[in-house]
Amino acid sequence: MTEPRDVSELTKAEAAAELAALAEQLGRANQKYHTDDAPEISDAEYDALKARNAALEAAFPALKRPDSPSDQVGAPLAEGFGKIRHARRMMSLGNAFDEGDVVDFATGIRRFLGLQSDDGLAFTAEPKIDGLSLSLRYEDGSLVHAATRGDGETGENVTPNARLISGIPHKISGAPEILEVRGEVYMRHDDFAALNLAQASRGDKEFANPRNAAAGSLRQLDPSITATRPLHFFAYAWGEVSAPLGTTQFDALKLLKNLGFLTNDETRLCNGTAELLAVYRDIAARRAGLGYDIDGVVYKVNDLGYQDRLGARSTTPRWAIAHKFPAEIAITQLLDIEIQVGRTGALSPVARLQPVTVGGVVVSNATLHNEDYIQGRDSKGQAIRDGRDIRISDWVEVYRAGDVIPKIRDVDISRRAQDALPYRFPQTCPECGSDAIREAGDSVRRCSGGLICPAQAIEKLKHFVSRGAFDIEGLGARQIEMFFEDRDLPIREPADIFRLEDRDAANLTKLANRDGFGEKSVTKLFAAIEEKRRIPLARLLFALGIRHVGETSANMIAQHFGSWQAIVDAMQKATLGEGREWDDLLNVDGVGPALAQALISAFQQPETREAFERLAELLDIEDAKPLDHSNSPVAGKTVVFTGTLETVTRAEAKARAETLGAKVAGSVSAKTDIVIAGPGAGSKAKKAVELGVEILSEEEWLALIGSEG
DNA sequence: GTGCCTCGAGTTCC
DNA sequence: CTCGAGGCAC
Numbered sequence: 001m002t003e004p005r006d007v008s009e010l011t012k013a014e015a016a017a018e019l020a021a022l023a024e025q026l027g028r029a030n031q032k033y034h035t036d037d038a039p040e041i042s043d044a045e046y047d048a049l050k051a052r053n054a055a056l057e058a059a060f061p062a063l064k065r066p067d068s069p070s071d072q073v074g075a076p077l078a079e080g081f082g083k084i085r086h087a088r089r090m091m092s093l094g095n096a097f098d099e100g101d102v103v104d105f106a107t108g109i110r111r112f113l114g115l116q117s118d119d120g121l122a123f124t125a126e127p128k129i130d131g132l133s134l135s136l137r138y139e140d141g142s143l144v145h146a147a148t149r150g151d152g153e154t155g156e157n158v159t160p161n162a163r164l165i166s167g168i169p170h171k172i173s174g175a176p177e178i179l180e181v182r183g184e185v186y187m188r189h190d191d192f193a194a195l196n197l198a199q200a201s202r203g204d205k206e207f208a209n210p211r212n213a214a215a216g217s218l219r220q221l222d223p224s225i226t227a228t229r230p231l232h233f234f235a236y237a238w239g240e241v242s243a244p245l246g247t248t249q250f251d252a253l254k255l256l257k258n259l260g261f262l263t264n265d266e267t268r269l270c271n272g273t274a275e276l277l278a279v280y281r282d283i284a285a286r287r288a289g290l291g292y293d294i295d296g297v298v299y300k301v302n303d304l305g306y307q308d309r310l311g312a313r314s315t316t317p318r319w320a321i322a323h324k325f326p327a328e329i330a331i332t333q334l335l336d337i338e339i340q341v342g343r344t345g346a347l348s349p350v351a352r353l354q355p356v357t358v359g360g361v362v363v364s365n366a367t368l369h370n371e372d373y374i375q376g377r378d379s380k381g382q383a384i385r386d387g388r389d390i391r392i393s394d395w396v397e398v399y400r401a402g403d404v405i406p407k408i409r410d411v412d413i414s415r416r417a418q419d420a421l422p423y424r425f426p427q428t429c430p431e432c433g434s435d436a437i438r439e440a441g442d443s444v445r446r447c448s449g450g451l452i453c454p455a456q457a458i459e460k461l462k463h464f465v466s467r468g469a470f471d472i473e474g475l476g477a478r479q480i481e482m483f484f485e486d487r488d489l490p491i492r493e494p495a496d497i498f499r500l501e502d503r504d505a506a507n508l509t510k511l512a513n514r515d516g517f518g519e520k521s522v523t524k525l526f527a528a529i530e531e532k533r534r535i536p537l538a539r540l541l542f543a544l545g546i547r548h549v550g551e552t553s554a555n556m557i558a559q560h561f562g563s564w565q566a567i568v569d570a571m572q573k574a575t576l577g578e579g580r581e582w583d584d585l586l587n588v589d590g591v592g593p594a595l596a597q598a599l600i601s602a603f604q605q606p607e608t609r610e611a612f613e614r615l616a617e618l619l620d621i622e623d624a625k626p627l628d629h630s631n632s633p634v635a636g637k638t639v640v641f642t643g644t645l646e647t648v649t650r651a652e653a654k655a656r657a658e659t660l661g662a663k664v665a666g667s668v669s670a671k672t673d674i675v676i677a678g679p680g681a682g683s684k685a686k687k688a689v690e691l692g693v694e695i696l697s698e699e700e701w702l703a704l705i706g707s708e709g
Numbered sequence: 710g711t712g713c714c715t716c717g718a719g720t721t722c723c
Numbered sequence: 724c725t726c727g728a729g730g731c732a733c
Binding site: 208212215216340342343344346348350361362363364365366367369400404405406407444547548549550551552553590 | 715716717718719720721722723
Binding site: 092095367369370378400401404405407441442443444548589590591592593594595 | 724725726727728729730731
């Protein structure tokens, strides 16, 4: 950033121009602040702009604008998009990339449901529109709000804009009291071309592709702009409903259509995978003529009862899948290979590419995974790309996996320069010079420098303040980088964050005097840090950045031990591979030897242990509360299924029991609370009798949990 | 021991 | 979003 010139040097015209620019910049920042997780500028920069604006106004009072940002202090900033929590999560879909994946999908479902054959297992197939998904909530027949998908839990409130889209009725009659309709907002090819022509003639920026145009149009803060954009909406799913929409997917779609929504009339009802694949080929052949972008075909189990039984994995339903079209590829030249160092020390090669357009987006970087991938081998040592390696200056085929992540698929050896040498993967860390070691059976090479390595230290800190961890407002990745380098108030380890205010008070060079840091932003930052001083145990555990400990396992571990002190005590007593603490740890759901070892080492190695101690001292750690399954009769019980289950399959019974807070084990032991024995139960039932464990028939079990729906 | 299933880690672009 | 690998069931 260039240093602003002294106010006294400016001419009147220059000052006026700068004030206008500042008004515009600050106005935009104000909006962004309320609508975006990642504001365009930091609080510090924001404060700097405001300060500059005030200085200019002081020097040139006559130039003060009617829309001066200084008059808007504290005024709640333009109505941006509020957040809306979806009543039912908006899930994403699993992907199938070839016919084999589709067959696997269908067999998996048959197995889960315990069906002998394809009989009665019908699917719907419909084009997968390449737009953005939207959830519309109707209460008593009126549209009350519309929300984007967001992260699936919470989306943005775009109601005023949604009201302007064709295919979205404001009122519907004959619908359930509560009805959330979900579908895709998209732009047709002809409309997209016309819009870009108009944009160009006005000198405005053209959109890269219809999806971006649709997204940009829907997320206009000014609905009058959205009104001029030709958006359409297809309904294909629903969220919360107060009454069922039917018994099948197909009927439900028909109902939505009757209610006044546009549904895609390419939707077909299919029996068995052969018919699904026929639809896929048919749609693929007619793809260009549909008039809008699609990126595949979606298959859904037709029977809603089956959909219910199948349920969902963590982010995707088991009853639907997206069969994707092959990705578009582009040819470009590999300019360089750079090595990034992650928080675990992993050295990741990234390809710097001659920029090239792939699927409507300009790509200039792509991941190269690891050293084996560059050399033409996969993790098992099998040749990929027929063993062709990738060299700097090579011509390569780039595609976007899942239409997002740029990857290099292949290399054109015939165009290879004579003097191109095989790439030599660094054996030392490019950031700190420590040895980079690859452990047996591991596909990544890691910097051995630990926290000595600045790259690892910074990445660990970024993780520490990230969303699922401490999530401190105003202290994101950029601020971490800045503070890490700071001469007077450096943040080198997590504990430094919680000492920042005290250190600032004791320091001569105050944060507030620093370039870009205003009094206000400093107060805000300290408040945000203070707010996170009290932290749930699971979040803290996740934030520490111990290898293999993600959000899920952190939750499980916190749940198991209950308190920070319990974890510290157990980990210090533990020995690797044996003993009571080790066994206890392995008993935690989701914890195996690799995680256990990483956890114990982290709590025993002096550097990390001491850093944890320094941190814990400054925090108020909330004990983990036992899961609240107060309405569940089997919460916290360990159950074992044995014998043949008649109405449900094993997998289904297990999934069901787990959602009710029960732990499902494979064998009967003293810890088992209930054994559900079907016909053919053998040794396990016998053991249950010996141990005096409660034994239920399948019927009794269902009666027990039945009330939970 | 083998084969799913999920989670964790790393990455890109807007 | 994907890959690899850890964890777990069979």
